Amino acid sequence: MSIITIIGAGQMASALSFPATGNNNKVRLVGTPLDRNIIDTAKDTGFHSTLKRQLPKTGIEYYQIEDVNKALDGADVAICGVSSFGVDWFADNILPIIPEDIPLLSITKGMITKEDGEMINYPQYFLSKLPCNKKLSINAVGGPCTSYELADKDNSEVVFCGEDINILRNLKSLFETSYYHISLSTDIVGVECAVALKNAYALGVSLAIGLAIGPDGSGKEHYNSQAALFGQSIKEAKHILKLVGAGEENIIYFGGDLYVTVFGGRTRRIGTLLGQGFSFDEAMEQLKGVTLESIIIASRAAKHIRSLAYKGIVKLSDFPMIIHIDDIINSGASVDIPWKAFESEKI
């Protein structure tokens, strides 16, 4: 029996309480300042108001953020459960108080582009934000797993990445269940990059859905065009993974995750709206209040590629899809898939 302290009580973080308690661990679920109502409701009724599920009946305790030190006291693992919009808060407020002798496992997915165009992942970012002389084992979760289905105990295959395979094996032993399957990888850069990119490209594949159903949504979904964008996504992601020095096997995580994300909620919705012909601002207006990591990732990935192209390291023409997505998001371009630019000749 171990004590797992999850900081951030959003959907995915809270869904992790199912495999964690299922494995006879104790979970302490700590809300961020934004999760106050979630924690209050869950404490009273066991119901998670955004995951829309009853959380496990036993083995779980709820904490408001004021009690985070108490929740970390004696914990064996800390989970970073904030979305990419909460990482700075987490880095500033939580990283300093996590004991050095317990590992951190982060479910936050995404990449940050530094001023010089270099992309770094959240484990790297957290590492750079650690207080002077502090050491912490920072690990992360990738792979195709939506919170609803994890909470419903549907079979899911994820990957834990980190520097130390022994720590990863220990983390796996805490969370592995008959429905939650965990691969391990020390290629943090590769896993995180694959996981982040899939958000951007899922938006791109979803454009074809919108194009097919049309402005009034009455058209029939087509798959040839989605498949063409899916294939182009794999092509560009393979190239980007190589650029960041990632192992080629990470395309597996990218592909599976891209597949599930195209069916997921938010990213599919924004891509579909754009494909239907709404401007980026109109589409964002329709999705008001929804956090859209795909927008940020796509913009950051494009920025990275543009910076590499500027330095002569890559050709922009090798990335027509992500560049078009970026043009739609950040330059007001209309959707006009550059199909011809996807064609290739292999001699």
Add this chain to the structure above:
Amino acid sequence: MSIITIIGAGQMASALSFPATGNNNKVRLVGTPLDRNIIDTAKDTGFHSTLKRQLPKTGIEYYQIEDVNKALDGADVAICGVSSFGVDWFADNILPIIPEDIPLLSITKGMITKEDGEMINYPQYFLSKLPCNKKLSINAVGGPCTSYELADKDNSEVVFCGEDINILRNLKSLFETSYYHISLSTDIVGVECAVALKNAYALGVSLAIGLAIGPDGSGKEHYNSQAALFGQSIKEAKHILKLVGAGEENIIYFGGDLYVTVFGGRTRRIGTLLGQGFSFDEAMEQLKGVTLESIIIASRAAKHIRSLAYKGIVKLSDFPMIIHIDDIINSGASVDIPWKAFESEKI
């Protein structure tokens, strides 16, 4: 203006008449002995009875098989439009009469396993079946493209493969339209293997659909489990592509094609039925009369892998998904996805 003679009037072969005539070529559509009714109806009404579409109004002529020589007379390209069940008929009856000075483009997808376990693709098979001293440029079409959507002029991205890039470029010039986009590759083995394998693995991904909706079909589709199988498909296909000496970029065609095939008709249906708990025989009974290339490809790929494992070249444990699919099809195994076998450690 070129003359394109399509032999075999099934759905995909007939759908090709849209980009072909759209490019101002003349199409001669020749039915096999099994297509007699299709040709009769199309000649009378312009309607294709299995594609369920009006064929192009101009630029297309219909021939019964007796007139195949007339249809080939003066043609600039011959298209092999039979399904994988018709290749022997095609090899025996049509290959000998195609003039040597025109290229053949085959839309038949699949692989054949020779007695020694080696897998060869249809272009290779056709080459081996050419009459003594006959030379013929044999090319093939791969990539994610369903016939219905091609007929509806939805954007589709395919790949033409063959030995001679100049012939491929010429073929591309005949078929390329604003909606039919064509990449070219001289890696015939890679393209054909990717294209064939996607059928087998699409069956595998579809198992998760059946598992989720359950025996009575009332359950809700889940995506985490489909995504896990999708990722595992990419993993195993990458490995198989390497084994057959294919370029690694072919995983792009595999991924896009796998995506569209999971949504396609027949392969998804058999996988779903098996996942729901029907035995292979029961599932086949429900799909009576439907040609299922996925069954053949999966069996052949598994046979190939077992033969390589027997020789000590690979480990069977590296291919748990295709081996399980094969066990279901050929050994009466119940569906029991080997999730744990999909887990990996990358150190």
